[in-house]
Amino acid sequence: MNIIVLAKHAPDPESEINVASDGKSVDERGLVFDINDWDRYAIEEAIRIKEEKGGEVVVVGVGSKCEDTLRKCLAMGADRAIKIPVDTSLDAYQTAEAIKEAIKDEKFDLILAGMMSQDLNNAQVGVLLAAMLDLPFATAVSVISSIEDNSLTVARELEGGYNEEVTLPTPCLITVQSGINEPRYVSIMGIKRAKTKEMKEVSVSPTTSTLEVEKMYLPPVKKAEMIEGDPSEIANKLIEILKDRGLI
Amino acid sequence: MMRVFVIAEHRMGELNPISIEMLNLANALKGDGTSEAVVIGKDINAYAEELAKYADVVWKIEDNSLENYNPELYIDVLMQLFANNKPDVVLIGNTSCGSEYAPYLAVKLNAPIATDVVAVNATDGMKVSRYLFQGKLMTDLKLKDAETYVLTIRQGVFKEGVEVNGEIKDAGIKPSKEPARKFVQYIEPEVGEVDISQAEVIVAVGRGIDDESNIELAEELAELLGGVVAGSRPVIDNGWLPKDRQVGISGKIVKPKLYLALGISGAFQHVMGMKDSELIIAVNKDPEAPIFGVAHYGIVGDIFEVFPELVEKLNEMKG
Ligand SMILES: Cc1cc2nc3c(=O)[nH]c(=O)nc-3n(C[C@H](O)[C@H](O)[C@H](O)COP(=O)(O)OP(=O)(O)OC[C@H]3O[C@@H](n4cnc5c(N)ncnc54)[C@H](O)[C@@H]3O)c2cc1C
Ligand SMILES: Nc1ncnc2c1ncn2[C@@H]1O[C@H](COP(=O)(O)O)[C@@H](O)[C@H]1O
Numbered sequence: 304m305n306i307i308v309l310a311k312h313a314p315d316p317e318s319e320i321n322v323a324s325d326g327k328s329v330d331e332r333g334l335v336f337d338i339n340d341w342d343r344y345a346i347e348e349a350i351r352i353k354e355e356k357g358g359e360v361v362v363v364g365v366g367s368k369c370e371d372t373l374r375k376c377l378a379m380g381a382d383r384a385i386k387i388p389v390d391t392s393l394d395a396y397q398t399a400e401a402i403k404e405a406i407k408d409e410k411f412d413l414i415l416a417g418m419m420s421q422d423l424n425n426a427q428v429g430v431l432l433a434a435m436l437d438l439p440f441a442t443a444v445s446v447i448s449s450i451e452d453n454s455l456t457v458a459r460e461l462e463g464g465y466n467e468e469v470t471l472p473t474p475c476l477i478t479v480q481s482g483i484n485e486p487r488y489v490s491i492m493g494i495k496r497a498k499t500k501e502m503k504e505v506s507v508s509p510t511t512s513t514l515e516v517e518k519m520y521l522p523p524v525k526k527a528e529m530i531e532g533d534p535s536e537i538a539n540k541l542i543e544i545l546k547d548r549g550l551i
Numbered sequence: 552m553m554r555v556f557v558i559a560e561h562r563m564g565e566l567n568p569i570s571i572e573m574l575n576l577a578n579a580l581k582g583d584g585t586s587e588a589v590v591i592g593k594d595i596n597a598y599a600e601e602l603a604k605y606a607d608v609v610w611k612i613e614d615n616s617l618e619n620y621n622p623e624l625y626i627d628v629l630m631q632l633f634a635n636n637k638p639d640v641v642l643i644g645n646t647s648c649g650s651e652y653a654p655y656l657a658v659k660l661n662a663p664i665a666t667d668v669v670a671v672n673a674t675d676g677m678k679v680s681r682y683l684f685q686g687k688l689m690t691d692l693k694l695k696d697a698e699t700y701v702l703t704i705r706q707g708v709f710k711e712g713v714e715v716n717g718e719i720k721d722a723g724i725k726p727s728k729e730p731a732r733k734f735v736q737y738i739e740p741e742v743g744e745v746d747i748s749q750a751e752v753i754v755a756v757g758r759g760i761d762d763e764s765n766i767e768l769a770e771e772l773a774e775l776l777g778g779v780v781a782g783s784r785p786v787i788d789n790g791w792l793p794k795d796r797q798v799g800i801s802g803k804i805v806k807p808k809l810y811l812a813l814g815i816s817g818a819f820q821h822v823m824g825m826k827d828s829e830l831i832i833a834v835n836k837d838p839e840a841p842i843f844g845v846a847h848y849g850i851v852g853d854i855f856e857v858f859p860e861l862v863e864k865l866n867e868m869k870g
Contacts, residue, residue, distance in 0.1 A: 316684040316816075329688065393692070395654070396663070422684055425666050427654045434658035439623070439731040442651040456735065460801055461562070461647045464740030464794070467620075470733045480801075482788030513663040515693045522682065522689040524844035527833065529851065534860040537850055541832065542864055544848060548830060550752065550809050551776065551865070 304358040304450065304473075306349040307406055308381065309416040309428065312364060312372035313339040316421055327516045328392075329422075338372040341417025345479045347486040348447065349415050350380040356450060359383075363406060365398050366390055370502070377497035378489040384502045389509050393423060393516060397509045399431035405505040413455070414476040418443050429478040439475040445483055553584035553673070556638040558629070559602055560646055561590070562620065563737070566598045569644035573704050574605035575712025577642060580673050581607075584639070586715065589632065589722075591625055593618040599719045607717040610636075612724050622652035623730035630659055631724045638699050640673065645703040647801075657701040663694040664701040669708050685818040686841040707823065743795035745779050752778025752809045755798055755825070758785040759814015759835065759854060766791055768858055769813065775865040776809070783815045799824035813854045817842025834858075 314320075319333025338346075349360045362376040365387045373384040387405045391397035416429030426442070433440035445466060446458040453473055458466040460480050471477075530540050545551045555577035559570040570588070577586035588606040590598045593615055603609045612628045633641075641656070643649040645667045657664035663677070670680035677694040679702060694700055747753060754773040760766065760782075769780045780796065787797040798805055800820040810828035815821060817833070817840055825831070826845050833846035834854050843849040850857060 314684075316687060320684055320687050322688070329683075393690075424681075424683060424685060426650050427664065427666055430651065430654035431658055434655040440651075440655070441732065443647055458738055459647070459651075461737075462800055463804075464797075464802060466738040468735040468738055470735060472731050475731075481784065485790070511695075513695045514665070515695070516690055517678065517693050518691040519683075520689055521839070522686065522841075524841065527831075527843045527846035527849035529843075529849045531851075534852070534856045537852070537857055538860040538864045541848075541850075541861055542868070544830075544832070545776075545809070548808070550830075551868070 304352055304356045304412045305410055306352060306358065306360050307409060307411045307414045308342070308346050308349045308360060308362045308376065309402060309414070309432075310342040310346055310362050310364050310372050310376050311339040311417070311420050312336050312366050312369035313420050313422045322519045322521070327519055329519065336368070336371070338375055339417055339420050341419060341421070341479065341481055342372075343486045344481055344483050345415040345417050346376045346379055346381060347484045348479055350487075351484065352413075352447070352450060353380070358412070361385060361409060361411075363387065363402055365401050373502060374497055375489060377500045377502070378493035379487060380493065381500075383500055386502060386504050387507055388504055389507060391509055392512075394512045394514055395423070395425045395427035395431055396513045398428050399435060400510045401507045402428070402432055403435045404507045412473040414438070414474075416476065416478045418478045418480050426478075429476060433476040436476070439471045440477065441469055441471055441475070442478040443480045444477050445480045447477070447483075553581050553639045554637070555581045555584065555586050555640045555642065557586065557588045557606065557642045558625075558644075558649070559588050559590040559598060560644045560649060561592060561595075561598055562648075566601055567644060567646065569646060569649075569704065569706045570602060571605055571712070572706065572709040573642040573644065574602065576671060576704060576709040577640075578605065578712055578715060579709075580640065580671060586717075587636075589629065591617050591628060603717050603719050604714050605712060607715055609717065609719045610722045611719060612722045614725050616726055619734040620648050621730050621732060621734055622648075622655060623732055624726045625652050626656050626659060627726050627728065627730075628724050629656060631727070632722055633660065640677075641699065641701045643701065643703045645705050650703055653701055653703045660699050660701065661697075662699040662701045663697050664703075665692060665694060666703045667705050668702045669705050671702065682819070685816065687839065705819070741794055743793050745795070747779055747781045747796055747798065748803045748805050750779045750805070751807050752776045753781050753798075753805055753807045753828075754778055754811045754813065755781045755783065755815060756786055756813050757783040757815030760786065760791075761814070763789070763791040765855075768862070772811070772858065772862055772865075775862065775869065776811075778807070778809070781805070783821050812842055812846065813858070815842055816840050817845060
């Protein structure tokens with residue numbers, strides 16, 4: 304089974320997030336980048352399928368600085384990488400168009416993407432690509448329960464702990480939900496091997512954008528009443544609150 | 552004249568409240584135009600009647616093959632409807648199913664799309680607000696001028712609205728082909744030993760708990776308070792707690808008397824599962840963590856400093 308995996312080099316939401324001086328973008332200085340969390344699960348799933356069924360795993364990244372993430376995927380076990388060195392900012396349409404263009408000569412049975420990117424939280428790129436390629440698709444997949452020659456059976460996550468089981472013919476596109484597997488750590492051997500693997504750059508010029516950022520800002524929040532002091536004082540105040548409410 | 556379409560959502564016999572919330576938004580946006588709900592399925596009269604209270608028009612698209620949601624069939628019938636009824640705006644719930652087919656529909660309609668939208672301004676082009684970084688940042692976007700826009704709408708935002716009592720129409724549309732993707736079955740959530748939705752006290756831990764071995768601390772605290780331990784999604788994804796302990800949109804909705812949130816950032820998908828708790832106390836080392844927006848009391852600090860002190864004092868009290 305030949306699999307294409309989309310992996311984004313994305314800033315960690317736990318890094319320092321500040322608005323840049325233009326008021327329309329994120330200040331890159333505080334940001335720590337790594338593979339998008341959902342894509343870690345996607346690449347792991349692809350490698351597991353390959354280990355079981357054979358075939359090739361090709362990882363695709365869009366962004367001028369996405370190399371580290373592609374290398375990480377190669378170190379985990381992907382066979383080769385395609386880097387598309389354009390920055391599409393917030394525009395999922397442009398990202399999907401660029402990927403479509405870059406993989407047009409690839410033969411694949413399955414495209415795996417993450418359910419969403421940890422910075423933009425769009426949950427769009429995978430499905431946009433499916434639409435552009437007219438592929439059957441399923442999102443938020445929590446289990447791939449069987450892989451036949453020409454079809455897959457998967458469970459996709461609904462609300463409230465429910466799942467929906469569906470079958471899809473291949474080729475198709477799936478976006479994976481976190482927790483679908485336990486992603487492996489990158490081994491030293493893996494990193495060594497990755498150095499010899501192919502990383503191809505494909506230049507694609509972005510299509511016209513579909514949106515414009517007018518403003519970026521810290522969301523207004525209603526603030527909780529803050530309890531301050533050293534740990535002992537805090538504990539005392541907490542106990543007081545709990546007593547007041549009859550909770551202890 | 553603006554036609555704002557709302558694609559209703561229902562599953563296993565229940566209309567999702569997001570359907571009505573989107574109609575509230577549609578009525579606010581439509582100006583002298585119309586709010587038009589679309590309900591797709593089998594046996595949908597009851598939904599149509601409920602929707603008609605809040606919509607100028609309700610379009611019924613009914614067929615046996617539409618009994619269970621299928622994105623290909625939804626897109627198929629919606630494209631047929633829109634061929635003769637051009638939408639200016641299509642609103643879809645930012646739910647598991649809505650967020651699945653909305654981007655596909657947008658491509659087929661050649662429409663710009665914004666997802667998980669929390670505010671809309673259509674007076675001068677199409678402007679929307681949405682969160683980034685799981686609630687830590689917000690952005691105002693202007694979508695490129697187009698004939699049709701597709702927006703997915705966050706639940707729980709547009710709760711206020713008026714009744715308009717419109718008419719119900721049968722669209723007379725059937726799917727034009729067999730879908731490639733087939734529905735097999737619904738899978739029920741696993742049932743564990745404790746039902747956290749019944750608990751009066753919940754000690755909830757997030758990624759900030761850092762390691763499986765620290766769950767013990769939470770268990771000790773829960774025991775002292777007569778409660779149970781629950782977790783945010785990453786804690787469950789990592790296998791530190793069983794799936795039935797997950798609080799949030801894809802886990803359980805809880806309303807305990809006390810919800811203690813330890814090392815949880817407060818992403819929307821988590822907050823939806825606990826925001827109605829009677830008393831919420833959050834401990835987080837990040838003063839900007841969104842959880843402080845829903846908590847009644849907040850403590851900026853390290854759980855591993857606050858925790859042991861509290862456990863010790865509670866132990867003393869118990870003697
Ligand atoms: C479709 C979908 C469904 C989802 N469903 C759910 C759901 O049902 N439930 C759910 O919870 N999530 C759900 N999520 C995931 C959700 O978006 C967030 O990713 C998740 O809630 C984050 O969990 P967290 O707060 O534990 O982790 P993080 O966001 O990583 O936050 C960890 C927090 O711990 C703090 N911290 C770290 N160390 C310490 C310390 N020593 N002391 C104090 N504080 C510390 C940090 O400041 C940070 O705020 C869903 C996502 C999607 C896309
Ligand atoms: N710049 C990118 N490079 C590679 N894959 C991407 C990129 N942006 C998004 N994706 C893929 O699309 C998924 C959804 O992203 P988004 O639509 O931004 O939420 C991600 O989990 C990735 O798999």
